[in-house]
Each structure stands twice: as C-alpha cells, then as structure tokens.
Amino acid sequence: MLETGxxxxxxxxxxxxxxxxxxxxxxxxxxxALATLDEFGEPGADSAALLDGPGADPxxxxxxxxxxxxxxxxRLADRSPFYARRFVAAEINPRRIDTDxxxxxxxxxxxxxxxxxxxxxxxxxxxxxxxxxxxxxxxPAEIWLSRYELELWAGLGALAAVLRDDLRRDDVLQISVSSxxxxxxxxxxxxxxxxxxxxxxxxxxxxxxxxxxxxxxxATVLLTSPSYLGELVNAAGRRGLGPDDFRxxxxxVSGEVxxxxxxxxxxxxxxVAEVKDNxxxxxxxPVTGRLCTAGHLHFDATMGYVEVLDLHTxxxxxxxxxxxxxxxxxxxxxxxxPVYRYDTRDVVRALAPDHLGCEAxxxxxxxxxxxxxxxxxxxxxxxxxxxxxxxxAVESLPTCPWPARYAxxxxxxxxxxxxxxxxxxxxxxxxxxxxxxxxxxxADVAVVDDAEAQYLRAVRSDLHETTFVSSPQRLGA
Amino acid sequence: xSLVWPTILVLIVAVTSVLVVSGGALFYLHRVRLERPAxxxxxxxxxxxxxxxLVALPLLYVVVPxxxxxxxxxxxxxxxxxxxxxxxxxxxxxxxxxxLLLGSNIWLARTMLGTLAGWDLYWAENSLIVALGxxxxxxxxxQGGMRLQHVCWFALFxxxxxxxxxxxxxxxxxxxxxxxxxxxDPSMGMRFGIYNATIGLGDLxxxxxxxxxAVKAYGRHVVRAVVxxxxxxxxxxxxLAPLLFRQLIDARTDLIVPAQTLFGPVAFAYYRWARRxxxxxxxxxxxxxxxxxxxxxxxxxxxxxxxx
Numbered sequence: 001m002l003e004t005g006x007x008x009x010x011x012x013x014x015x016x017x018x019x020x021x022x023x024x025x026x027x028x029x030x031x032x033a034l035a036t037l038d039e040f041g042e043p044g045a046d047s048a049a050l051l052d053g054p055g056a057d058p059x060x061x062x063x064x065x066x067x068x069x070x071x072x073x074x075r076l077a078d079r080s081p082f083y084a085r086r087f088v089a090a091e092i093n094p095r096r097i098d099t100d101x102x103x104x105x106x107x108x109x110x111x112x113x114x115x116x117x118x119x120x121x122x123x124x125x126x127x128x129x130x131x132x133x134x135x136x137x138x139x140p141a142e143i144w145l146s147r148y149e150l151e152l153w154a155g156l157g158a159l160a161a162v163l164r165d166d167l168r169r170d171d172v173l174q175i176s177v178s179s180x181x182x183x184x185x186x187x188x189x190x191x192x193x194x195x196x197x198x199x200x201x202x203x204x205x206x207x208x209x210x211x212x213x214x215x216x217x218x219a220t221v222l223l224t225s226p227s228y229l230g231e232l233v234n235a236a237g238r239r240g241l242g243p244d245d246f247r248x249x250x251x252x253v254s255g256e257v258x259x260x261x262x263x264x265x266x267x268x269x270x271x272v273a274e275v276k277d278n279x280x281x282x283x284x285x286p287v288t289g290r291l292c293t294a295g296h297l298h299f300d301a302t303m304g305y306v307e308v309l310d311l312h313t314x315x316x317x318x319x320x321x322x323x324x325x326x327x328x329x330x331x332x333x334x335x336x337x338p339v340y341r342y343d344t345r346d347v348v349r350a351l352a353p354d355h356l357g358c359e360a361x362x363x364x365x366x367x368x369x370x371x372x373x374x375x376x377x378x379x380x381x382x383x384x385x386x387x388x389x390x391x392x393a394v395e396s397l398p399t400c401p402w403p404a405r406y407a408x409x410x411x412x413x414x415x416x417x418x419x420x421x422x423x424x425x426x427x428x429x430x431x432x433x434x435x436x437x438x439x440x441x442x443a444d445v446a447v448v449d450d451a452e453a454q455y456l457r458a459v460r461s462d463l464h465e466t467t468f469v470s471s472p473q474r475l476g477a
Numbered sequence: 478x479s480l481v482w483p484t485i486l487v488l489i490v491a492v493t494s495v496l497v498v499s500g501g502a503l504f505y506l507h508r509v510r511l512e513r514p515a516x517x518x519x520x521x522x523x524x525x526x527x528x529x530x531l532v533a534l535p536l537l538y539v540v541v542p543x544x545x546x547x548x549x550x551x552x553x554x555x556x557x558x559x560x561x562x563x564x565x566x567x568x569x570x571x572x573x574x575x576x577l578l579l580g581s582n583i584w585l586a587r588t589m590l591g592t593l594a595g596w597d598l599y600w601a602e603n604s605l606i607v608a609l610g611x612x613x614x615x616x617x618x619x620q621g622g623m624r625l626q627h628v629c630w631f632a633l634f635x636x637x638x639x640x641x642x643x644x645x646x647x648x649x650x651x652x653x654x655x656x657x658x659x660x661x662d663p664s665m666g667m668r669f670g671i672y673n674a675t676i677g678l679g680d681l682x683x684x685x686x687x688x689x690x691a692v693k694a695y696g697r698h699v700v701r702a703v704v705x706x707x708x709x710x711x712x713x714x715x716x717l718a719p720l721l722f723r724q725l726i727d728a729r730t731d732l733i734v735p736a737q738t739l740f741g742p743v744a745f746a747y748y749r750w751a752r753r754x755x756x757x758x759x760x761x762x763x764x765x766x767x768x769x770x771x772x773x774x775x776x777x778x779x780x781x782x783x784x785x
Binding site for chain 1: 513514515516517518519520522523526605621622657748760761762766
C-alpha cells in the first residue's frame with residue numbers, strides 16, 4: 001500500500017509539474033490497480049481524482065490550461081520547425097501564451113500535416129511507429145509516434161480502463177478496425193497486455209469471418225467503426241445469430257456517426273447493454289472524448305485543450321452555435337510529432353460550460369460530433385443539415401440499410417437525398433420522403449441501383465481486408 | 478518480593494484491555510467503512526516495511542529528547558484518531574474531541590500524577606486514547622487489505638523481536654520506563670498502590686488485527702477460538718509468566734514480559750490450521766459483500782475512448 005502511494009505520488013507530481021511520466025511506474029500502478037480490484041472488488045473513493053489528474057478540479061482548470069499551453073508551446077517553439085516558424089509569424093511569445101493569446105495562433109489543418117510532415121517532428125524525440133489516418137476524408141496523414149508516447153498512452157489507458165471496470169483480466173478484445181490504424185491497434189494490444197487480457201487483431205475482414213471469431217472464440221469486447229458494426233449486424237441477421245451466440249459485454253465504436261437505430265440493433269443482436277460511442281482521432285491522440293448520459297461529449301482536461309471554433313471566423317463559437325473542434329494535446333502526453341490547435345473539422349454544437357448538469361460536468365464538453373464541416377449542407381432557409389441528421393434518418397429506415405449509403409445535395413434550393421433501391425424497398429419515393437420528414441428532413445428523394453449506391457458515400461468499412469478463407473481453392477495448391 | 482499481587486493486577490488489566498480493544502475493533506469492522514485510497518492494498522512488502530519501522534522506531538524513541546518523543550506521539554495519535562473516526566464524527570466534533578482528549582492527557586500528565594487518584598484518572602484517560610487509536614489502526618490495516626496471513630507472519634517475527642529486545646537487549650524495558658508518567662504513554666493501564674500495570678499499544682494492535690483479519694477471512698464462527706488464543710496467550714500467559722520465570726524481573730524490579738514471544742507462535746499455528754480447515758481467506762471485498770448479504774460484485778462503470 002505504501003509503495004503504491006509513492007507511485008501515485010510520482011505520477012501525480014509529474015502530471016502537476018508537466019514532466020515526462022515514468023512509464024515503468026505507470027505499468028506497476030496498473031498491476032497495483034488490478035491487485036486492488038482483486039482484494040476489494042472496486043477502487044477506492046478518490047479514483048476519479050486519480051484518473052482525471054489535476055484537471056479534475058474545475059477551480060484549478062484555468063491555471064492548468066494556461067500552464068500546459070505555455071509549456072507545450074515553449075517546447076514546440078524550441079523543437080518543432082513548423083511551430084517555431086508559426087509562432088514567429090504570429091508574433092507570439094510562447095512563454096506568455098494564454099487562452100486569449102492562443103486565438104492569434106492560426107489553426108493547423110490536415111493539409112499542413114500532409115504537405116510538410118517532417119516539419120512537425122520535434123528535435124530530440126525518437127520516432128518509433130508511423131500511423132496513418134484511416135478516415136474517409138481523402139489522402140491520409142502520417143503521424144510518427146515515439147516509444148515513450150505509446151507506452152505512456154497504453155499505461156494511462158490501462159489504468160483508467162481497469163479503474164472504470166472497462167477492462168478485466170479475463171477480457172478478450174477483438175479489434176475490427178483497419179489494420180493500417182497502427183496506433184489504435186498497437187495501443188489496444190499494449191493496453192490489454194498490461195492487464196494480462198487477450199487481444200485479437202482481426203482488421204476489417206469479411207464480416208462473416210469476424211462473426212465466426214466473435215462467436216466461436218468468445219471475445220468479450222469488440223472495437224470497431226459504426227459502418228463495420230452495421231455490416232456485422234446485417235451478417236448476423238442473415239445467419240440467424242443472436243445474443244446467445246456471443247459473450248460480448250461491450251462494443252466500442254469511434255470514428256464515424258453511430259445512429260441510435262444501429263446502436264439498438266447491435267445491442268439486440270450481440271446482447272450487450274451499451275454500445276459506447278467515443279471520440280478519438282489519430283492526429284490528436286491522446287485527447288479523446290466520452291459521451292455522458294446527457295449526450296455531451298466530454299474531454300479529458302489533463303491531456304489537452306479543446307476549443308469549439310466558429311466555422312467561418314475561427315473565433316470561439318457561442319453556446320448553442322455550431323463549431324469545429326480544435327484540439328491541442330499537451331506535453332508531456334505528446335512529444336514526437338505534436339500538433340497545436342489542430343482543426344479536426346469535426347462539427348459540434350458549443351455548450352455553455354456552467355449549465356451542463358451531468359455526471360461529468362467538471363470536464364470540458366461539447367455537443368456530440370455531427371459530422372465533418374465540409375459535409376454540412378446549408379438550405380436557403382438558413383437550416384443546416386448535418387451528416388448526423390442524414391445518417392440517423394437513413395439508418396432508421398425500416399429496411400435497416402446499414403451502413404447508410406446516401407448522397408445529399410441542395411438542388412434549386414431543396415435538399416435532394418439519393419438512396420439505393422434496397423434502402424427504399426417497400427416505401428417508394430413518397431414513403432421515403434415521409435420517413436425523412438418525420439426525422440426533420442424535408443427532402444426530395446432519388447433512387448439508384450444497389451451497385452451504384454456503393455459509391456454514394458465512403459465509409460470506414462470500405463477498407464475491407466481480404467483473406468484466403470472465402471477465396472476459391474486454387475488448382476495445384 | 479511477592480509477585481502474586483502485581484501478577485493479578487497485570488492479569489486484570491491485560492485481559493480487560495485486550496477484550497476492550499479486540500472487541501471494539503471487531504465492532505468497528507462490522508459497522509464502519511473507512512475510506513481507502515483509489516489504488517493500493519496491504520501486501521507482504523508493507524509488512525516488511527512495518528517490521529523495519531518497528532525495529533527502528535524504538536531505537537529512535539530511546540535517544541530522542543522527551544519533548545520530541547511527546548511530539549511524535551501527538552502526531553501519531555492525531556493521525557490515527559482523525560483517520561479512524563472521520564467516518565463516525567462530523568469534522569468539527571472530530572477535531573474538538575481529539576483536541577480535548579490529547580490536551581487533557583498532557584494536562585493530566587503534567588499536573589495530576591502526585592496522587593493515586595490522579596494516576597488513575599491519567600491512566601483511564603490515556604487508556605481511552607490508546608484503545609481508540611488501536612481500534613482505528615487495526616481497522617485501517619484490516620480494511621486496507623491486510624490478511625490473517627500477514628498478521629500471523631508479523632506476529633511470528635515479533636515473537637523473536639520481543640524476546641531479543643526484552644531479554645537480550647532490553648530496549649523495551651527502557652522504553653517502558655521512558656514513557657511512564659509522561660503524556661500519551663502508548664499503553665493501557667491502571668495504578669494500584671505502588672504498582673503500574675500496563676499492556677503496550679503494539680500488543681493490543683496485534684491482537685485486534687488477529688481477531689479482525691480472522692473474522693474477515695473466515696467469518697464470525699472463528700471468534701471464540703481467536704478470542705481464546707488472544708486472552709490465554711496474549712494476556713493471561715504473559716501476565717502469569719513472571720511467576721515461573723524470574724528472569725523477567727529487571728534490576729528495578731519491573732516486570733517486562735515479551736508477550737509476543739508467547740502469542741506469535743500460537744497465532745501462526747492457528748493460521749496454518751485455519752487455512753487447512755477453512756481454505757483460502759476471503760478478500761476484503763467478499764467480506765464487505767457478506768455484510769450486505771450479497772456476493773461481491775464489480776460496479777458497472779464508464780469507458781475510456783479508443784482511437785480509430
């Protein structure tokens with residue numbers, strides 16, 4: 001107990017002073033946490049404070065934010081060629097930066113990362129693993145991570161997951177995301193290794209093979225994207241599989257919009273109580289977001305600074321307005337190829353921080369992610385239709401067209417939604433229009449055949465990986 | 478010198494004290510839940526550390542000036558009482574009570590020890606502080622995950638320690654002499670005529686730990702056996718030992734008995750027997766769940782996000 005106290009103190013001191021954390025110390029704390037759960041069945045009373053670090057105290061947050069922004073900016077000015085130039089150009093002294101001065105720092109965009117990746121690498125940090133973004137917004141960005149970062153995030157993730165009972169020793173995780181998402185795959189495998197739990201990296205293989213692995217080998221946690229989850233639910237339905245065929249206790253998804261209808265179907269099919277819809281993005285790791293019961297997206301104030309910026313002015317969005325998430329991961333949680341004020345282009349609604357009234361009210365929050373900024377549709381009436389509006393409306397069609405394949409555009413001042421034949425089967429144009437209207441979307445409907453519909457909208461599950469399981473036998477093999 | 482009368486006095490004081498402290502600790506264990514740190518449980522390394530402290534502290538206590546020794550004791554008792562009774566009393570009441578108890582003790586030790594009544598008043602008040610402290614610390618350890626296994630190994634170590642530091646290198650005797658008549662003597666006791674009959678806080682703590690961890694491990698049906706061992710080998714046998722072993726009387730005719738030398742091996746033997754008889758010890762979580770009338774269960778909590 002005394003040793004554990006000293007380890008906690010070491011970690012807390014590093015977090016409070018902004019120094020590199022000892023990853024070996026963190027790994028031992030994970031073992032201590034497991035031993036604590038073995039003995040008591042639950043962590044002690046102040047586990048929330050331990051998990052949230054110095055950011056748990058709202059009164060301390062302004063000072064924490066200012067210190068962390070300064071520390072991170074100072075390091076970047078010294079070691080990152082891109083940001084050294086950027087701070088000079090913006091005439092900003094990184095040692096005096098605060099939340100007001102921060103607004104003078106131009107946001108960093110994905111194209112900056114794609115065009116000049118080498119300029120983002122910090123001098124002195126040793127790159128260990130490159131990871132590529134696997135989203136659907138075009139050319140991927142490549143991010144280099146150091147060994148320290150990977151060990152740190154795995155340790156922090158394992159500690160939090162164990163204390164929150166999200167991860168148990170007897171868990172088996174099935175990772176059904178693109179195998180090219182090396183950061184996600186590596187981190188999850190390392191996290192499960194620290195706890196002594198099982199991890200199966202499967203990738204986005206044909207859904208039937210993923211279902212076989214889930215059903216036969218008894219994974220307890222599934223990590224995937226909403227679009228691939230839709231394919232799994234459809235495949236399970238075709239094969240008549242139900243809750244009794246699986247021993248899953250949780251499904252985690254991120255990276256795309258998860259519709260309530262798909263989440264409900266996944267709960268029914270796999271027999272899980274909840275499908276967790278998390279926010280995570282390769283470029284801004286380790287800053288992540290979690291949904292509270294009130295539907296707010298909460299961010300860890302210790303790991304990074306999250307702003308909701310007006311879509312046009314890049315100034316802070318007023319409460320209730322739409323804005324894009326700009327995220328600054330802090331040093332020492334990010335060291336190799338960090339970003340500062342990274343514009344994720346993920347659109348959310350800004351919230352008034354004093355009126356959250358939820359169980360996680362002390363953590364900074366925004367509304368749920370509504371989709372990418374470039375995919376917003378503005379109608380002449382001023383109404384903005386978001387990708388979330390469309391995904392939720394389409395995926396709630398009685399035909400269960402998961403993942404939603406649609407195209408939407410404004411034609412002559414009216415919204416037109418293009419769907420596949422199978423999606424509108426039994427409803428026709430009129431019935432589909434009525435359904436969309438009942439979801440708050442007044443739109444004309446166009447229909448294309450199913451083959452063509454595959455190209456209406458790209459989703460993460462389009463990154464299918466092939467195997468030899470379902471391929472025909474070759475002669476002479 | 479007739480040893481009968483002092484022996485009877487020690488017997489009365491020792492049996493009463495061990496029953497009050499052990500019974501109080503058991504009552505506390507069933508009624509009060511102490512706050513735990515987020516992570517951490519008692520383990521073998523903590524026992525070794527405790528043993529290290531136990532060896533080092535008496536040596537320190539013998540050499541430090543009296544005012545510093547009293548300072549150590551004040552800090553120790555404030556710590557144990559404030560942690561142990563925080564779940565029971567409101568903060569204002571808690572701190573006033575601690576202040577009153579410790580303040581009275583210092584005042585009594587400085588002004589009231591000229592008369593027999595003054596000594597009795599001092600011992601009564603001092604014993605109350607020591608009993609409350611021992612009950613609190615025993616629960617801090619037992620509820621913090623200390624197991625019967627740890628306690629019994631510790632008692633076995635103490636058996637050797639006590640014999641060496643009483644019979645070979647009489648640090649215990651010297652300490653007893655240093656504490657007597659000063660504030661916050663870490664003993665429960667009473668004065669009868671010229672005799673001060675006392676039992677040390679360390680012994681009381683071990684007995685309370687033995688009972689609480691045994692009940693935590695195997696349930697209430699072990700209470701009788703464990704209490705019998707405590708009373709016979711922890712209180713009665715050490716009290717009666719000077720009748721048989723005159724070596725326990727020092728040059729100042731003080732009777733100093735290494736109680737753990739008698740208690741430790743028996744406690745350890747009981748642990749080995751209980752382990753064979755009842756199997757593995759219950760965890761603290763299982764014990765707490767059994768108090769609530771349900772099996773231990775893990776809470777359903779929220780999730781940390783992962784990145785795609």
